[in-house]
Amino acid sequence: MEHYRELEEKSKNIRKEILKMTHRAKSGHPGGSLSAVELLVSLYFKKMKYDPRNPFLDKRDRLIISKGHATPAVYSVLSEAGFFAREELETFRKLGSRLQGHVYRGVPGVELSTGSLGQGLSVAVGMALAARLKGELHRVYCLLGDGEIQEGNVWEAAMSAGHRKLSKLCAIVDYNKVQENGFVNDIKKLEPLKKKWESFGWRVHEINGHKFKDIISALDKFDMELDKPTCIIANTVKGKGVSFMEYQHSWHGKAPDDEQFEKAIQEIEGKVKKTR
Numbered sequence: 356m357e358h359y360r361e362l363e364e365k366s367k368n369i370r371k372e373i374l375k376m377t378h379r380a381k382s383g384h385p386g387g388s389l390s391a392v393e394l395l396v397s398l399y400f401k402k403m404k405y406d407p408r409n410p411f412l413d414k415r416d417r418l419i420i421s422k423g424h425a426t427p428a429v430y431s432v433l434s435e436a437g438f439f440a441r442e443e444l445e446t447f448r449k450l451g452s453r454l455q456g457h458v459y460r461g462v463p464g465v466e467l468s469t470g471s472l473g474q475g476l477s478v479a480v481g482m483a484l485a486a487r488l489k490g491e492l493h494r495v496y497c498l499l500g501d502g503e504i505q506e507g508n509v510w511e512a513a514m515s516a517g518h519r520k521l522s523k524l525c526a527i528v529d530y531n532k533v534q535e536n537g538f539v540n541d542i543k544k545l546e547p548l549k550k551k552w553e554s555f556g557w558r559v560h561e562i563n564g565h566k567f568k569d570i571i572s573a574l575d576k577f578d579m580e581l582d583k584p585t586c587i588i589a590n591t592v593k594g595k596g597v598s599f600m601e602y603q604h605s606w607h608g609k610a611p612d613d614e615q616f617e618k619a620i621q622e623i624e625g626k627v628k629k630t631r
């Protein structure tokens with residue numbers, strides 16, 4: 356359990372960093388960044404093999420951030436993992452900075468520039484297939500948004516991965532139930548989501564995407580998988596940790612003002628009770 360406490364502490368710091376980055380830049384995507392914190396922390400600080408001093412090391416595990424607007428979470432995790440200095444986060448979305456609003460391959464630790472949604476899984480499938488052809492043993496992960504998987508392109512990739520039994524490929528759906536303009540269920544529902552992935556030939560684990568025990572257990576099962584690609588459906592909360600952001604689509608792409616920022620930080624630090 357000691358280990359989770361360390362991951363929880365990291366998550367808290369990353370949530371604060373997400374708020375600082377968006378507040379400072381006066382723009383950005385806090386909602387879908389806050390929902391993905393524990394998923395990213397588990398991958399970078401528990402599961403993935405990588406060397407921050409050698410970001411393109413051949414045998415590294417790959418992670419494609421298909422929900423490319425989650426930069427506040429991704430960049431704060433990458434800096435925590437040692438890919439670049441924490442001070443650089445202060446340049447987020449500033450003119451001339453390499454840390455812009457969507458994930459960019461010019462940043463150490465980023466595999467693919469994304470932001471135009473629905474494309475990441477296709478690239479992840481190609482990477483997993485290439486690894487198999489070359490006899491390489493690394494794993495390929497792909498983080499997807501729930502609104503994003505309404506796009507047909509995702510299912511074409513899912514069909515290919517199932518057909519080819521890409522057992523070293525793991526798609527993780529950040530199922531926070533909310534997309535840019537409202538609830539996923541109102542815009543285009545995904546259910547029965549588990550059955551959909553299974554019918555495309557995937558092994559599916561449905562979990563609580565904020566519980567390290569659940570996340571790490573699902574990732575451990577993926578490590579043992581020999582027959583099928585894995586999909587982890589991670590039930591999460593958009594805006595997790597900040598009362599007035601949780602489940603609110605209005606916080607998909609909006610920065611907190613000074614007062615909201617102070618309140619949000621206090622809630623993350625546990626200094627005030629979350630009210631809503």
Ligand SMILES: [Mg+2]
Binds near residue numbers: 500501502530531593
């Ligand atoms: Mg969403």
